[in-house]
Amino acid sequence: MTTNQQRGTADIGVTGLAVMGANLARNFARNGYTVALHNRSRARTDQLVAEHGHEGTFVATESLEELVASLAVPRRVLIMVKAGQPVDDVIDQLIPLLEAGDIVIDAGNSHYEDTRRREAALAQQGLHFVGVGVSGGEEGALNGPAIMPGGPEKSYEALGPMLEKISAHHDGEPCCAWVGTDGAGHYVKMVHNGIEYADMQVIGEAYDLLRRVGGIEPAEQAEIFTAWNQTDLASYLIEITAEVLAQKDEATGGPLVDVIVDEAGQKGTGRWTAISGLDVGAPVAAIAESVFARSLSSQPHVREVARRTLAAGIESVEAPQPADREEFVEDVRQALFASKLVAYAQGMDMLAAAAQEYGWSLDLGTIASLWRDGCIIRADLLDVIMKAFGGRDTDRHPEPGTRAEGQPVNLLFAPEFSQAIAEALPAWRRVVATAVTAGVPVPVFSSALAYYDGLRADRLPAALVQGQRDYFGAHTYRRTDRDGSFHTLWSADRSEVEA
Ligand SMILES: NC(=O)C1=CN([C@@H]2O[C@H](COP(=O)(O)OP(=O)(O)OC[C@H]3O[C@@H](n4cnc5c(N)ncnc54)[C@H](OP(=O)(O)O)[C@@H]3O)[C@@H](O)[C@H]2O)C=CC1
Numbered sequence: 470m471t472t473n474q475q476r477g478t479a480d481i482g483v484t485g486l487a488v489m490g491a492n493l494a495r496n497f498a499r500n501g502y503t504v505a506l507h508n509r510s511r512a513r514t515d516q517l518v519a520e521h522g523h524e525g526t527f528v529a530t531e532s533l534e535e536l537v538a539s540l541a542v543p544r545r546v547l548i549m550v551k552a553g554q555p556v557d558d559v560i561d562q563l564i565p566l567l568e569a570g571d572i573v574i575d576a577g578n579s580h581y582e583d584t585r586r587r588e589a590a591l592a593q594q595g596l597h598f599v600g601v602g603v604s605g606g607e608e609g610a611l612n613g614p615a616i617m618p619g620g621p622e623k624s625y626e627a628l629g630p631m632l633e634k635i636s637a638h639h640d641g642e643p644c645c646a647w648v649g650t651d652g653a654g655h656y657v658k659m660v661h662n663g664i665e666y667a668d669m670q671v672i673g674e675a676y677d678l679l680r681r682v683g684g685i686e687p688a689e690q691a692e693i694f695t696a697w698n699q700t701d702l703a704s705y706l707i708e709i710t711a712e713v714l715a716q717k718d719e720a721t722g723g724p725l726v727d728v729i730v731d732e733a734g735q736k737g738t739g740r741w742t743a744i745s746g747l748d749v750g751a752p753v754a755a756i757a758e759s760v761f762a763r764s765l766s767s768q769p770h771v772r773e774v775a776r777r778t779l780a781a782g783i784e785s786v787e788a789p790q791p792a793d794r795e796e797f798v799e800d801v802r803q804a805l806f807a808s809k810l811v812a813y814a815q816g817m818d819m820l821a822a823a824a825q826e827y828g829w830s831l832d833l834g835t836i837a838s839l840w841r842d843g844c845i846i847r848a849d850l851l852d853v854i855m856k857a858f859g860g861r862d863t864d865r866h867p868e869p870g871t872r873a874e875g876q877p878v879n880l881l882f883a884p885e886f887s888q889a890i891a892e893a894l895p896a897w898r899r900v901v902a903t904a905v906t907a908g909v910p911v912p913v914f915s916s917a918l919a920y921y922d923g924l925r926a927d928r929l930p931a932a933l934v935q936g937q938r939d940y941f942g943a944h945t946y947r948r949t950d951r952d953g954s955f956h957t958l959w960s961a962d963r964s965e966v967e968a
């Protein structure tokens with residue numbers, strides 16, 4: 470790090486001008502900020518200035534040195550490059566150019582552990598490193614995304630107002646608030662994406678059932694999804710599903726969805742959510758199943774062999790024809806709602822577990838408020854979730870690792886949700902039973918139902934698992950009637966001893 474660097478006047482520098490960086494830079498400029506631009510290859514910078522230079526004040530730069538020199542102090546450099554090693558590469562180049570007090574912002578989908586490492590390293594140099602989750606895709610980045618900043622709270626003083634200004638707003642409130650120290654911002658974004666995966670998968674399962682059991686073609690389904698968007702399912706993902714299903718393929722004249730290869734891609738955030746869920750001991754099965762569903766879809770060769778070698782019985786599966794089509798559609802809608810609710814409950818539960826693991830002060834009500842608009846999972850439901858967690862209060866910072874007072878231990882315990890899910894339960898069971906009988910895979914519908922049933926079961930077969938563990942590994946068990954740990958002498962006289 471050098472001192473006495475050149476000082477410029479630009480409010481913020483953006484390096485990495487692909488889809489997200491370019492649109493965020495334009496968003497800052499449209500909101501009156503002077504934005505210095507940089508991209509590894511100059512062409513993207515030139516293109517942005519040529520096509521959108523009139524939208525605000527941009528300073529095009531050729532190198533990171535030039536970018537840094539163009540910035541007012543404290544310097545704010547926003548990195549929006551491919552997640553992983555490229556972020557480290559850019560940081561390494563930036564460090565010698567910056568001064569203590571400057572702020573480096575990583576707004577990509579970085580892994581929260583990388584963010585924790587980077588923040589600690591930059592703090593040693595007197596630099597603020599802020600990991601920021603951004604959601605909303607291309608359109609959100611331009612018109613107002615949901616923004617989830619972590620990092621040192623102090624840095625939010627210099628950065629927060631700018632981020633809040635460019636973020637989406639809901640009921641006049643910015644979908645941006647400081648969420649917690651070090652990697653918390655990226656963690657919250659990761660969980661957002663985990664929920665996104667589950668939400669997309671349950672919509673996919675509903676589509677599959679409506680088509681294969683209900684015999685409803687995509688064009689008609691588009692109308693059904695449009696109608697569902699007027700119910701408690703109202704959300705961006707339902708809205709775009711209707712549009713995708715309505716889309717005709719120009720080449721064939723049939724539904725576009727029928728010519729799209731059925732292999733779902735993934736860049737990693739869903740997988741990270743599932744892994745972290747396992748790490749922090751949060752049962753995020755619905756989210757994990759949605760990741761596995763993408764993985765299974767992306768094994769075309771195995772699926773091809775399976776279609777031939779495991780064909781026995783496929784034809785004999787009798788898809789039970791729904792007696793009443795309208796009732797079936799409504800059953801699927803309710804199953805979709807209940808499964809989606811479980812995915813959100815699992816995601817929020819995981820945030821609470823992570824707060825404990827990493828000593829973060831996460832306020833679940835405020836986090837839910839950030840997702841009400843601008844992001845991919847934006848939905849009417851998020852307003853209700855926010856209220857169930859005590860509403861939005863950006864000054865409410867629970868003791869690290871704890872929940873704010875009065876917040877439900879599980880979202881499903883909030884009265885509005887416990888009642889909604891109880892009402893959906895008969896339909897949910899009918900749909901899962903129908904799917905299983907018809908041979909239509911519904912991994913998230915069924916896993917979410919198993920979670921719900923498991924959560925409220927009087928007794929779980931975990932008792933037997935403990936017995937088995939004690940048998941083969943002397944792992945001991947606790948008893949329902951006495952304190953202490955016990956072991957049965959399985960290979961001797963099978964008497965019980967206190968461990
Ligand atoms: N696309 C989306 O909808 C969303 C993306 N994100 C996240 O935002 C970030 C940016 O995404 P997106 O805009 O799609 O762009 P990409 O993830 O496709 O990354 C492309 C950008 O990274 C730059 N880059 C790649 N490697 C390096 C390197 N070693 N050094 C310097 N620059 C490098 C490229 O420069 P060059 O032009 O020279 O190749 C280009 O500007 C990612 O972390 C992504 O996960 C977050 C929310 C939504």
Ligand SMILES: O=C(CO)[C@H](O)[C@H](O)COP(=O)(O)O
Pocket residue numbers: 578603604605606662665734735736737738739845
């Ligand atoms: O962060 C995002 C949306 O919130 C990005 O669009 C991300 O790429 C989505 O994840 P994936 O590509 O794995 O489906």
